[in-house]
Amino acid sequence: MKxxxxxxxxxxxxxxxxRAAIEATGRSRTAVLTKLYPTRSHTGAAQxxxxxxxxxxxxxxxxxxxxxxxxGGDYLVDQDAAEILAKEAIDAVLxxxxxGLPFNRTPEGTIDQRRFGGHSRxxxxxxxxxxxxxxxxxxxMILQTLYQNCVKQGVEFFNEFYVxxxxxxxxxxxxxxAGVVAYExxxxxxxxxxxxxxxxxxxxTGKFFKVTSNAHxxxxxxxxxxxxRGLPLEDMEFFQFHPTGIWRMGILLTEGARGEGGILxxxxxxxxMEKYAPVMKDLASRDVVSRSIYTExxxxxxxxxxxxHVYLDLTHLPPEQLDxxxxxxTEFARTYLGIxxxxxxxxxxxxxxxxxxxxxxxxxxxxxxxxLTVVPGLYAAGxxxxxxxHGANRLGTNSLLDINVFGRRAGIAAAEYAARHELVELxxxxxxxxxxxxxxxxxxxxxxxxxEIRRELQETMDANVMVFRTEQTxxxxxxxxxxxxxxxxxxxxxxxxxxxxxxxxxxxELGNLxxxxxxMAVSALARKESRGGHxxxxxxxxxxxxxxRHTMAYREVGDDGxxxxxxxxxxxxxxxxxxxxxxx
Amino acid sequence: xxxxxxxKVEAEASASPxxxxxxxxxxxxxxxxAEASWEDFRLEIDPKERVLDGLHKIKWELDGTLTFRRSxxxxxxxxxxxxxxxxxxxxxxxxxxDIGPExxxxxxxxxxxxxHKDLIVDMEPFFQSYxxxxxxxxxSGNEPTRERLQSxxxxxxxxxxxxxxxxxxxxxxxxxxxxxxxxxxxxxxxxAHRFIFDSRDEAGDQRLEILGGQDGVWRCRTTFxxxxxxxxxxxxxxxxxxxxxxxxxxxx
Numbered sequence: 001m002k003x004x005x006x007x008x009x010x011x012x013x014x015x016x017x018x019r020a021a022i023e024a025t026g027r028s029r030t031a032v033l034t035k036l037y038p039t040r041s042h043t044g045a046a047q048x049x050x051x052x053x054x055x056x057x058x059x060x061x062x063x064x065x066x067x068x069x070x071x072g073g074d075y076l077v078d079q080d081a082a083e084i085l086a087k088e089a090i091d092a093v094l095x096x097x098x099x100g101l102p103f104n105r106t107p108e109g110t111i112d113q114r115r116f117g118g119h120s121r122x123x124x125x126x127x128x129x130x131x132x133x134x135x136x137x138x139x140x141m142i143l144q145t146l147y148q149n150c151v152k153q154g155v156e157f158f159n160e161f162y163v164x165x166x167x168x169x170x171x172x173x174x175x176x177x178a179g180v181v182a183y184e185x186x187x188x189x190x191x192x193x194x195x196x197x198x199x200x201x202x203x204x205t206g207k208f209f210k211v212t213s214n215a216h217x218x219x220x221x222x223x224x225x226x227x228x229r230g231l232p233l234e235d236m237e238f239f240q241f242h243p244t245g246i247w248r249m250g251i252l253l254t255e256g257a258r259g260e261g262g263i264l265x266x267x268x269x270x271x272x273m274e275k276y277a278p279v280m281k282d283l284a285s286r287d288v289v290s291r292s293i294y295t296e297x298x299x300x301x302x303x304x305x306x307x308x309h310v311y312l313d314l315t316h317l318p319p320e321q322l323d324x325x326x327x328x329x330t331e332f333a334r335t336y337l338g339i340x341x342x343x344x345x346x347x348x349x350x351x352x353x354x355x356x357x358x359x360x361x362x363x364x365x366x367x368x369x370x371x372l373t374v375v376p377g378l379y380a381a382g383x384x385x386x387x388x389x390h391g392a393n394r395l396g397t398n399s400l401l402d403i404n405v406f407g408r409r410a411g412i413a414a415a416e417y418a419a420r421h422e423l424v425e426l427x428x429x430x431x432x433x434x435x436x437x438x439x440x441x442x443x444x445x446x447x448x449x450x451x452e453i454r455r456e457l458q459e460t461m462d463a464n465v466m467v468f469r470t471e472q473t474x475x476x477x478x479x480x481x482x483x484x485x486x487x488x489x490x491x492x493x494x495x496x497x498x499x500x501x502x503x504x505x506x507x508x509e510l511g512n513l514x515x516x517x518x519x520m521a522v523s524a525l526a527r528k529e530s531r532g533g534h535x536x537x538x539x540x541x542x543x544x545x546x547x548x549r550h551t552m553a554y555r556e557v558g559d560d561g562x563x564x565x566x567x568x569x570x571x572x573x574x575x576x577x578x579x580x581x582x583x584x
Numbered sequence: 585x586x587x588x589x590x591x592k593v594e595a596e597a598s599a600s601p602x603x604x605x606x607x608x609x610x611x612x613x614x615x616x617x618a619e620a621s622w623e624d625f626r627l628e629i630d631p632k633e634r635v636l637d638g639l640h641k642i643k644w645e646l647d648g649t650l651t652f653r654r655s656x657x658x659x660x661x662x663x664x665x666x667x668x669x670x671x672x673x674x675x676x677x678x679x680x681x682d683i684g685p686e687x688x689x690x691x692x693x694x695x696x697x698x699x700h701k702d703l704i705v706d707m708e709p710f711f712q713s714y715x716x717x718x719x720x721x722x723x724s725g726n727e728p729t730r731e732r733l734q735s736x737x738x739x740x741x742x743x744x745x746x747x748x749x750x751x752x753x754x755x756x757x758x759x760x761x762x763x764x765x766x767x768x769x770x771x772x773x774x775x776a777h778r779f780i781f782d783s784r785d786e787a788g789d790q791r792l793e794i795l796g797g798q799d800g801v802w803r804c805r806t807t808f809x810x811x812x813x814x815x816x817x818x819x820x821x822x823x824x825x826x827x828x829x830x831x832x833x834x835x836x
Contacts (some may be wrong), residue, residue: 037707037751039654040661097731100721102739102746102782109733134746140660148720154753160699186700250656294765332658337683374791494648497615500701 001431006031007418009180011163011222013401014041016235017141017201018412021155024199027415030191033161033182033216036381037148042203042215044401046139047329048116048256049131050096051397052089052405054249056110062086064122064129067226069398070577072118072285073159073356073391075530076235077549079361081387085398090099092278092404093132101145102327103134112257114325115259118395127283131397137253152425160185162505164203164434165227167192168375169424172524176314176368177377178424180225183433185505188227188498190431191439194354196418198378199410200226200359200367204238204316204364208513208520209352209466210458213245214250217509220332222384224512226359232552234386234570235357236516237524238533240394243289243465245351246336247309252327254347255396257312258282260325264293265311266301272310277584284584287393287533290350294467303347311345322391322425350467356394356533357523358386360570361554367409371552371570377424381410388550392532432434435561441507446490452506453484455489457510457517460484465521470538481518513553522565523551537574544579550573601630605680606688608666611651614702620699624688633683635668635689638701639675652703659815664749667692672753672813688762694756696765710752713768717776717794722787738783745778745823747816752820754810754820766799770810770820773801777823788836796831804828 007028012019017032024030035042039459065086070077096551097111104112114128121128134141150157165181179194202222206214227233243254243264258264265283267273276292277284284292293310296302303309314322314330319342322330330341339346359367359380367378382403391400457480464477488511495503530536530545549569556566605627612620625642636654643650652675653663659677666675669683669690681699697705724730748771755761755769776795780788795801803822810820830836 018682019594036661037711038662040655040663042656044660044749045656045658094731097638098721098723098727100782101778102742102786103731105734105736105739107736108733111731137747144746144748151715152720215661217655249658328660335659335679390819441637447759449644450648495651496651498652499613499615502651505642583827 001435001467002029002189004191005423006193008197008414009131009193010199010201012200012202012384013038013178014201014203014382015043015142015400017199018150019404019407020199020414021151022153022380023408023411024415025153025155027412031156031158031179033158033163033193033570035160035162035221037159037259038157039057039143041143042141042218044143045213045215045252045340045468046142046400047136047254048259048399049114049138050093050142050400051116051128051130051132051395052093052401053086053113053117054090054093054113054132056106057208057241059121060128060130062089064120064128066124067577068119069389069395070391071124071582072395074582075395075579076388076391076531076572078388079575080573081389083575084363085389085401088405089401092401092408096142096145096404099145101134101300103132107153110421110503114256115283116396117255117283117289117420118260119397120279120280124279127280130156131256131508133230133256133260135152135324136256137324139248139400146264146524154241156183161191162508163221163225164437165249166198166229167325167427168229169427171424175375176424177375179430181431183434185351185500188501192426192430194423196421196423197414198323199365199414200384201382201407201410202384204336204355204383204512205516206352206355208457208461208517208545210462211245211248211349212249212352213242213250213512215480217511220512220516221509222340223358224378224450224515226367227515227555231367231375232360232554233357234293234360234550234552235388236355236520236553237527237551238392239352239354239520239531240286240354241290241350241355243286243293243350243351244312244348247349249336250333250351251336252351252353253312253332253346253458254326255286257314257326257329260321261317262312264289265313266296267303269354272296272301280584285393286397287535288584290467291535293350297451308350309446313337313345315343315345331411346438349570352466354399355383355392356386356388358384361385361387363387363409363412365406366413377421379410379414381406392534437508438504441493442532445493446491446492448487448490449530450491450493450510453487454513457481457484458515460461461517465524467535469524469534469536471525474521477521478518478525481514481521484519485514496576519553519565523553523567526567527551547578589801593609593728601632602628603631605629605638605685607642609690609702610692611702612699613649617655619664627682631679633680634676635678635691636664636675636678638680639691650781651701660749662749664754665694665756667694673756674753674815675752677815686719688711694752696756696762696789706751710755710769710771711733714750714775715773717768718791719775719779721779721782721783721785724786732784734783741783742778742781744818745774747818748774751815751818753813753815755814757809759807759809760803760805764803768795768799768801770824771829772789773824774818774820780827788830792827792831795827801831802830
């Protein structure tokens with residue numbers, strides 16, 4: 001076991017982690033632990049853009065952006081946080097440009113902007129051009145630009161280090177962050193990183209779904225590490241299903257395709273979004289569009305022999321426009337479907353895309369131990385966190401924004417905390433829990449297979465807690481997850497070695513997915529209303545009287561060792577916007 | 585809206601698609617043996633699936649010790665560059681039907697970097713070369729309040745080289761790199777190009793100084809392997825030529 005000591009440790013090297021690292025490195029001795037090489041992070045898969053009311057191409061302001069974010073989140077958004085997001089968006093984009101990000105440009109040479117779902121002029125009047133973009137590679141450019149600036153600043157990375165445990169030490173009755181425990185892929189060695197502050201920026205958890213835009217590596221490791229140590233997870237029932245994933249594969253096709261004029265059509269060629277969202281049409285918010293697609297499919301207007309998808313039609317757009325603005329997604333259609341988007345429509349279906357919920361934080365990025373108390377020295381930002389700026393449904397282009405605004409804030413706050421505080425004592429035998437977990441899996445001889453349990457988990461999640469949910473389907477999922485958790489105790493791995501044992505790590509990641517799937521399903525079962533990405537057919541309306549509140553899920557371990565999910569609730573911060581009916 | 589092509593695609597998709605394919609994989613695990621060896625795996629698979637899907641099928645159903653890197657599975661993270669039927673490709677962007685599945689599909693680690701285990705190589709020398717070319721924007725003077733202006737034409741000038749995902753497919757396809765690990769290699773030059781030709785940048789001369797040295801662009805023998813290998817379609821050899829030209833003319 002190796003010991004390291006730093007001021008600040010950042011877990012994850014996607015957009016939020018590297019944005020935090022750029023701030024923290026100059027202010028404190030910082031290490032970034034990442035299970036992938038930084039440029040492999042899934043921020044690079046984001047396509048369409050980053051929202052900011054620059055008003056470079058038409059009138060816009062941050063207040064309209066705040067309103068759209070609150071409305072897009074079906075009023076579950078904490079409005080103080082949304083206001084910070086929209087206000088700081090402008091500098092966040094300008095900072096990236098100054099770091100070198102190659103945005104598309106207007107004829108005047110300023111950053112170009114385009115339309116995106118749910119972003120509107122003057123509180124819903126019409127779509128507005130707010131998304132700052134670099135073709136359909138905005139996430140790639142952000143990831144590369146942030147990595148370039150990490151190189152420039154000499155940020156210290158520990159690549160292929162898997163953080164598997166969060167260390168907390170109780171000091172005068174307060175749980176404080178003492179550091180993290182990581183597993184080194186290359187050697188199988190366990191490392192304890194003692195640090196004054198820790199920032200989680202380890203991304204999402206989409207791999208518990210089968211049809212997903214998420215990378216294989218998005219297994220909720222940060223959420224699981226905190227949850228297992230008794231910290232809550234907020235609003236985990238809210239998961240976004242992006243309307244346009246490649247049929248059956250789930251690969252993302254940006255909403256920017258519709259921002260550029262692309263149209264969704266059913267098997268009759270009908271532009272069906274006109275029925276569901278008369279003003280915003282194909283650019284309604286993602287939850288609305290995904291439900292509309294599935295409504296078409298369920299009512300027999302889906303395409304193909306099985307009627308299980310609809311079309312994204314770009315054929316009326318000039319090829320030059322597709323080449324300039326949407327080069328990557330048109331190439332995906334050619335590579336994976338053998339389709340030429342100039343002339344043929346692309347078969348699509350909704351794809352599990354983004355966790356609105358996560359580790360609860362305040363607007364400084366400080367992690368909450370309950371509704372009011374922060375965990376001193378512990379921070380989170382990006383998809384792993386829940387601030388909550390996305391509420392019940394995130395608007396497109398607000399996640400690239402979130403990682404930059406709150407990644408920066410968390411990096412500054414964590415480094416400043418480290419400057420003002422001493423190291424906390426480590427718990428006794430800090431690496432013990434991870435060592436035991438690894439040892440147990442390596443020596444296990446059970447007959448259950450990781451890949452089989454993961455496949456069954458993904459299938460039950462797709463079937464039961466996706467776009468449409470009922471008490472019955474969620475209960476089916478809860479029961480299945482319980483069965484899979486039991487079977488997980490009997491998994492074994494074939495690779496018993498220490499060197500690059502990805503077999504072992506897939507087993508550990510599955511354990512994380514199972515824990516988080518349970519939290520999601522249990523949280524969804526209790527929310528007897530429909531709001532944003534959480535749609536209950538048995539409770540089709542939003543119920544502000546009972547459910548205008550955030551879910552807070554805690555892991556409880558009984559005297560007999562049995563684990564359950566305990567739910568509590570937290571008030572929503574409302575400042576200037578009263579909840580209204582949500583139409584597009 | 586044209587539908588006939590779609591009907592054809594869907595009809596194909598609904599027929600039973602499976603074929604038997606042999607994957608011939610270069611295995612190496614120093615915990616087990618100091619020697620690398622070939623191992624064959626036979627599987628039933630839809631030829632429209634990716635080589636990465638085949639590797640997953642082997643790992644998940646046949647042999648959990650098979651080791652490779654992967655993440656996004658659609659060609660943007662750059663984790664899974666490997667040598668497939670003798671050519672560098674991303675496993676997640678290569679469909680089985682496109683590479684002659686009637687014969688065994690060979691899968692090896694990319695060349696010129698030390699192999700750690702199976703298809704995993706040591707990426708550190710590759711990233712070291714990248715870091716040495718100053719792969720970041722350098723400017724002087726006070727920062728403007730708003731964004732720096734750049735014309736659409738100036739932005740277009742370096743567009744091709746902004747697409748790089750640092751997968752190492754180009755560098756590890758280069759015969760000069762295989763024979764001499766000191767050469768910066770195509771990927772590092774591509775990333776220098778991305779800044780040399782960015783109208784906002786002021787460190788072009790410094791980067792040219794670095795790339796004009798004995799391990800720099802003059803080692804390139806213009807074999808075009810790098811251009812062929814690039815999964816992002818970057819004209820890598822052309823970018824290297826443009827850097828060479830800039831070194832001579834000092835105009836960029």
